[in-house]
Amino acid sequence: MFVLLAVIFLLHLACIALLLAATIQNAWWMTDTMSTDIWARWTLIGGQWNYTALPGFYPKEYLQAVQASSILACIFCILGLFVFVAQLYTLPRGKRFLFSAAFQLLAWICIMIAASIYTDIFHRQEQQGWYGSSFILAWISVCLTFISCVIYFTLRKKTA
Amino acid sequence: MLSVLALTSVVLLGIASQSTALVVNTDSEKHALVGSDVRLSCSFFSWQWTSPEVSFTWHYRPDGAKDAISIFHYGGGEAYPANKGPFQNRLEFVGNPSRRDGSILIKNLDFGDNGTFTCDAKNPPDIGGHPSTIRLLVFEKVPVQAGVITGSIIGVVLGLLILVVAIYYLMRFLVARRVFSLSMSKHGKKGKGKEGSQQKQRI
Numbered sequence: 001m002f003v004l005l006a007v008i009f010l011l012h013l014a015c016i017a018l019l020l021a022a023t024i025q026n027a028w029w030m031t032d033t034m035s036t037d038i039w040a041r042w043t044l045i046g047g048q049w050n051y052t053a054l055p056g057f058y059p060k061e062y063l064q065a066v067q068a069s070s071i072l073a074c075i076f077c078i079l080g081l082f083v084f085v086a087q088l089y090t091l092p093r094g095k096r097f098l099f100s101a102a103f104q105l106l107a108w109i110c111i112m113i114a115a116s117i118y119t120d121i122f123h124r125q126e127q128q129g130w131y132g133s134s135f136i137l138a139w140i141s142v143c144l145t146f147i148s149c150v151i152y153f154t155l156r157k158k159t160a
Numbered sequence: 161m162l163s164v165l166a167l168t169s170v171v172l173l174g175i176a177s178q179s180t181a182l183v184v185n186t187d188s189e190k191h192a193l194v195g196s197d198v199r200l201s202c203s204f205f206s207w208q209w210t211s212p213e214v215s216f217t218w219h220y221r222p223d224g225a226k227d228a229i230s231i232f233h234y235g236g237g238e239a240y241p242a243n244k245g246p247f248q249n250r251l252e253f254v255g256n257p258s259r260r261d262g263s264i265l266i267k268n269l270d271f272g273d274n275g276t277f278t279c280d281a282k283n284p285p286d287i288g289g290h291p292s293t294i295r296l297l298v299f300e301k302v303p304v305q306a307g308v309i310t311g312s313i314i315g316v317v318l319g320l321l322i323l324v325v326a327i328y329y330l331m332r333f334l335v336a337r338r339v340f341s342l343s344m345s346k347h348g349k350k351g352k353g354k355e356g357s358q359q360k361q362r363i
Binding site for chain 2: 060061064065067068069071072075106
């Protein structure tokens with residue numbers, strides 16, 4: 001029983017860590033001389049990495065939507081962790097962790113929105129370059145938050 | 161004893177009034193739409209009383225130019241906008257010198273008005289100090305500041321969430337207090353509105 005609880009808790013922590021890494025770390029799209037994320041861009045100029053702003057042709061509304069929904073996903077996942085711990089203590093026996101599941105569901109929706117918009121709108125024309133680690137982490141956290149959400153929906157508090 | 165105290169305070173005041181010069185305050189950057197009016201505000205801080213000889217001078221350096229030209233001077237109680245130059249007939253003094261405000265109003269902006277404005281204030285005998293500069297940026301339409309859409313999306317979603325949670329708990333509270341009646345309550349009892357019995361419901 002305790003092992004199951006620890007696994008679920010660790011899964012939730014992993015979701016949070018991946019979401020934060022995807023949002024903050026700057027490796028959504030990379031080339032040999034450039035590394036971009038949803039906030040700014042690192043460009044290799046003359047042997048030195050410079051922190052520059054994102055190019056002006058990026059569609060601004062979509063970019064800010066991606067920023068907003070990835071931040072919201074992080075917020076909901078972190079809040080979900082606290083809600084889960086609170087529900088562990090206050091939920092009556094035999095009931096489901098619906099509140100925590102709701103938060104994880106919202107986090108899943110938000111990060112899916114962010115990753116989908118980014119995949120569909122940005123970098124369609126650029127031939128050289130590849131998706132970086134943060135992008136992959138974003139999609140992995142889509143799967144993990146979904147799994148976590150399903151677990152919380154089906155988990156019941158142990159009856160005495 | 162008292163004389164020593166008086167002497168120290170006079171010396172300190174003398175040092176203080178000489179060590180802090182006049183400080184001119186302006187915005188660092190100003191954004192405006194083409195065709196609109198913009199107010200460039202300038203005020204100063206000085207340890208001396210506001211003198212009747214207080215003066216304000218505005219200079220303008222266009223973007224890409226090396227030299228600044230004088231466009232406005234206020235002194236001896238009178239305002240003197242430059243009668244030649246790019247701001248001819250477009251400049252108005254809207255400041256209040258007795259309140260240490262030397263702001264000017266530039267009307268009907270054009271893209272050629274992009275540049276750096278410098279405000280220099282003098283309050284005799286306090287005349288030392290750095291002038292302060294404002295950068296004027298003229299836009300065709302006001303650009304969305306970075307992060308406005310992001311912040312508003314986050315704020316709206318979180319606000320809606322808090323609203324939904326609050327309404328949920330409010331409804332639960334009101335149902336428990338028998339203010340509302342449910343047609344199908346959990347334990348098969350029908351609540352009858354305000355004339356509820358004293359039975360407690362197991363939540």
